[in-house]
Amino acid sequence: MTDATRHDGRANDQLRDIKITRNWLDHAEGSVLVEFGKTRVLVAASFTEGVPRWLKGKGTGWVTAEYEMLPRSTNTRSDRESRKGRVGGRTHEISRLIGRSLRAIIDTKALGENTIVLDCDVLQADGGTRTASITGAYVALVDTIEDARARGLIPKNAQPLTGSIAAISVGVVNGTPVLDLDYPEDSTAETDMNVVMTGAGGFVEVQGTAEGAPFDRDELNALLDLAAKGIGDLTRMQTEALEAPARERQR
Amino acid sequence: MTDATRHDGRANDQLRDIKITRNWLDHAEGSVLVEFGKTRVLVAASFTEGVPRWLKGKGTGWVTAEYEMLPRSTNTRSDRESRKGRVGGRTHEISRLIGRSLRAIIDTKALGENTIVLDCDVLQADGGTRTASITGAYVALVDTIEDARARGLIPKNAQPLTGSIAAISVGVVNGTPVLDLDYPEDSTAETDMNVVMTGAGGFVEVQGTAEGAPFDRDELNALLDLAAKGIGDLTRMQTEALEAPARERQR
């Protein structure tokens, strides 16, 4: 399925250039600079012993995420949420989505009473920041769990990970379903959908929105097919990144 | 499709008792007390001339929504968001969903430079508060537009409404796809999905989340079928409510 109509020449089912750089940071237990084309997200994973108050004594751990955009990650500068004194709805919504997605492949019992926070800070935004965040956060999460295991913070044989997870956007642009929308595509899409799937092909989140006219069941099916194809590609790239040797953290 | 397994005896594709009471308030241009079983949402629509600053001078109107739960709408009392000094992520997320859903059937050009705010306050929560809000808000929106037309605030022949809209939840409970989950079902569902559709059967929002194990394409299809059935029922009830005479507002 090739198509000359995308403004950057990609095929309709083609991802942008994806880069996953592990251990981009030195302090964080796991970290990834993930790039989907010009979109760049820095994911830093923090492992801490203990859990939030409402989980104490239950023998289970917690994985959560905080997403935020740097003020000049976008084309025109936005005010900092810290300066405004409140976190916007979109920021909250995406933070919750990332956390939920990661917990879908975590056995919190196996994690013990420990917490992992995934900070996803968008350094540059060009569409797909939430899907890049989830895709990169998975890799940082794996490294964090290995680091905790190596330091004896979780048992050697504990298996907190029950699978892998990735996310991709699909949408209908100029009447055609396409994969991995960049900002110019996203801002003109008639329908926009974010799909989070496990490496094994199960759905974890499906969030589709008609931006213009409502979409029908056929379009929905076409988009889900594209998403499954993209998730397959991302899963392979995550595996490759995790199998390649990573930069040594300087501690 | 009947099933004895639902705790309240409903068939799997059966809605709860739905009540739509128009003009429950006297001041608001449109208002609805909408009940999905024990879930009760008071929707108040406010029509004001003018638009937010970023829309000024473009000749288009604006429709937005604010959702909030009363502190004791739930089984145990929650702190007020006004007292906490910040609005939670879930509240923001649902407010945005309601606003987006209503704008999907609004021609903002035809609305002129006017704003309609839909306040959806949950008086009692028993699952499905966002779907009840959207379903009720549509009815309040119709009444508000008629009121504005009657008062000459929008032209006699303007048609800001391009269709009807309703929303319903579906989910997999005990392995079975069911329609319109109440709170006990919602809190044990393996998969939870909210679907917003037009009366004409187009999708406006599809938001599915695996609460436990990921779901597959077949389950997704079964849930979408159930949702379409439920939306059909709700659309009919909205029409009946709008055709019946409404209580006179005391002004």
Next chain:
Amino acid sequence: MTDATRHDGRANDQLRDIKITRNWLDHAEGSVLVEFGKTRVLVAASFTEGVPRWLKGKGTGWVTAEYEMLPRSTNTRSDRESRKGRVGGRTHEISRLIGRSLRAIIDTKALGENTIVLDCDVLQADGGTRTASITGAYVALVDTIEDARARGLIPKNAQPLTGSIAAISVGVVNGTPVLDLDYPEDSTAETDMNVVMTGAGGFVEVQGTAEGAPFDRDELNALLDLAAKGIGDLTRMQTEALEAPARERQR
């Protein structure tokens, strides 16, 4: 004392239509929809074991209240205090008044280390929202204490209630002292007074304000006489409401 001058035809010492509907909600231990004419306040009482930190270990309970207006309870929509990120002075002031008034008839020792919160949410405002709140909250409080007793949360023979409480507004409108002002009266009153009294006739709060010219001792006396008459009427209605069978809560 009859007078043709009130815009709705009431006698100067006549209350509006008062309705007290018990158990309007299903989750709350006690709840009342109280109506003073078009003013409608939903009172939800929440009984919780334990007390605020500063009371711990003293063997006494706590009763408090939170008052808030829905954004479109009024003629024109107001911004939500949760969205503004701060609670306004008037909201704080009325919340404090309601809490103080209810504590005047509570023996906190007899309550044990338990807390009752009275949430008073104004669904529709037409004057007298604070007096309706207090009057309705008393009824919800009685039901809540009975519910706690029935569930064994307070001893069978404990008597936390030391009396009944009600509140009413009085004011000088067009030079004439009148009872239970609605919004049109309230907004043109020269003097406005809220009086909280026990069923036994003792004063708990007297808050009088000259909106225009100062008032003299004679006017003050006339207003207090009217208030005493109105409190007598309300006390009788509270008793009747509490003696009538209430709707069963669906739990």
Next chain:
Amino acid sequence: MTDATRHDGRANDQLRDIKITRNWLDHAEGSVLVEFGKTRVLVAASFTEGVPRWLKGKGTGWVTAEYEMLPRSTNTRSDRESRKGRVGGRTHEISRLIGRSLRAIIDTKALGENTIVLDCDVLQADGGTRTASITGAYVALVDTIEDARARGLIPKNAQPLTGSIAAISVGVVNGTPVLDLDYPEDSTAETDMNVVMTGAGGFVEVQGTAEGAPFDRDELNALLDLAAKGIGDLTRMQTEALEAPARERQR
């Protein structure tokens, strides 16, 4: 009416030592350090041209007040409201009371489109901070209006002041009605009342609260008599302060 029972030896109808020091500040158009015994409030009046947005173009002025306590004005230190990020209910309530009281003797038309803000900062608190604030603010207000007149900001013959205003607390302590309660009295009073009156003897605000048992009509009358006596004394002291030469402001 003399009585040996007050802990500081005052007669029941006797004020504490009252000092009113005008022009305590150099920048403020009017300022007063007002002392009721150990209670010390610094009142600074700011005259600015223009009015809040909602009053613009109506040809009337505005008088408002902001009350706040320094963190160590009290026996034990309280957190700053600026650090807490929100203003407490009591602070709001008293600020509103002071503003309302001063507006009762202001002809806002005669003030022109100008605003006077009265900042009442409690340097030391020993009961009666709100009554000291109102009593002192009146004097600062007179000086501010004269300053504005002298600078030509309001017309020579404009008479924005329609009278004088003062405030005093009264209460029932150990069963006896007394005037001008200090903190030890206030914290043990059975009934507490703040009364704001004009120099001509009209009531502007009456706020009585039963702290313990409800009070009856006789007690209410006794308290109002005491208040009238105290207001008479304060009015005379305000006049004396205004007639005495004031310190020159160093500008």
Next chain:
Amino acid sequence: MTDATRHDGRANDQLRDIKITRNWLDHAEGSVLVEFGKTRVLVAASFTEGVPRWLKGKGTGWVTAEYEMLPRSTNTRSDRESRKGRVGGRTHEISRLIGRSLRAIIDTKALGENTIVLDCDVLQADGGTRTASITGAYVALVDTIEDARARGLIPKNAQPLTGSIAAISVGVVNGTPVLDLDYPEDSTAETDMNVVMTGAGGFVEVQGTAEGAPFDRDELNALLDLAAKGIGDLTRMQTEALEAPARERQR
């Protein structure tokens, strides 16, 4: 070094009139009204047993400060930070400077697990509010420690104070280095420097800022010389104030 060019006739190395009034307040363990010319700061010191959570169990005490300006301390009124809901950067910065400066002469071990908070509220501002705050706070701190010793809250032989501390501003005004700038000088200075020194002549803080053109090493040296001279004068005045009998606090 005399110079006719300063607008108030002072020599270039001459301080303004300095007044240090101890025990200006009755409740606070130590308090000082400190005046540098027209600048007046009320310092209230609060001694409390216990330390912030992050210091618990370490056997050391804590000294901290909060600085704030009254809204009309300045020539034109500023909004209250409590009303704005956030504390400004300058306020934070000066609060931190004062706290750091005082801790430089405190042996926190000798203080035991106790906390002293220095509230520095600017009643009137005419330049040098932070230096007046530090200079006055030292005196209040000495009195507070003596009070704690007298009450047995710290051991008789404990020596929490390791020296004295004072602060002064210096700057280049009209090309000439001068000491203790008032507001008119401060607002036109080319270079502005605040210096905190111990009585023994050691530097604790040096904060110099070029307001216009950068300054060179010679200017820097001239300013440091002036500062050392001023600190010497202030140290002598602090000693005199502490040796003079102080007003008795009325408790």
Next chain:
Amino acid sequence: MTDATRHDGRANDQLRDIKITRNWLDHAEGSVLVEFGKTRVLVAASFTEGVPRWLKGKGTGWVTAEYEMLPRSTNTRSDRESRKGRVGGRTHEISRLIGRSLRAIIDTKALGENTIVLDCDVLQADGGTRTASITGAYVALVDTIEDARARGLIPKNAQPLTGSIAAISVGVVNGTPVLDLDYPEDSTAETDMNVVMTGAGGFVEVQGTAEGAPFDRDELNALLDLAAKGIGDLTRMQTEALEAPARERQR
């Protein structure tokens, strides 16, 4: 001056490895990833037409800065200031310092009524984040001004830059004055000083703090000498970075 005592083997007057990567971002008019050893700050400069309200119509521009640390830039994760709802004192203080420093080499008249915001986000912190921010921000500022000139937003011949600016930390560690402290040195330094200087050698800011014992004039002089040496090195590196070809921004 070589010394074996620094934990990373540097000479006492030696900077860490400094890297200045221009145009690290694509949207921002100017951007720099600046690294001082492990400290990494992403500076993004935003040029916008127009100035803040208080500068309007004066014909001058504005340069300001906002500094913030990512939550996991540090060894242990800190809460986000946006989540806390307030910006901390240190963050404010450093933001103000950066803005002031850059304005010292800007002729705001020559900038016209335009605003440049420098966002300095610390991706990884290892001491010297404020000095790296200033040093990098200067380079981003130069690029931004050139970009504005190229786009005709400022006149071809306008010269808003009056010099160059850089910053470095110096301190006394283990009794020895050293240049460019990393975090382990900074946290054990007896004296800590940040110096901002122009490329021409003028002082713009000198901020020295005794962390332990006060410092004397000789130590101060030794630190200033070191700082001057370091600024010289940094100025040369800035020049080299600006003369080298930069990555093309992908727009």
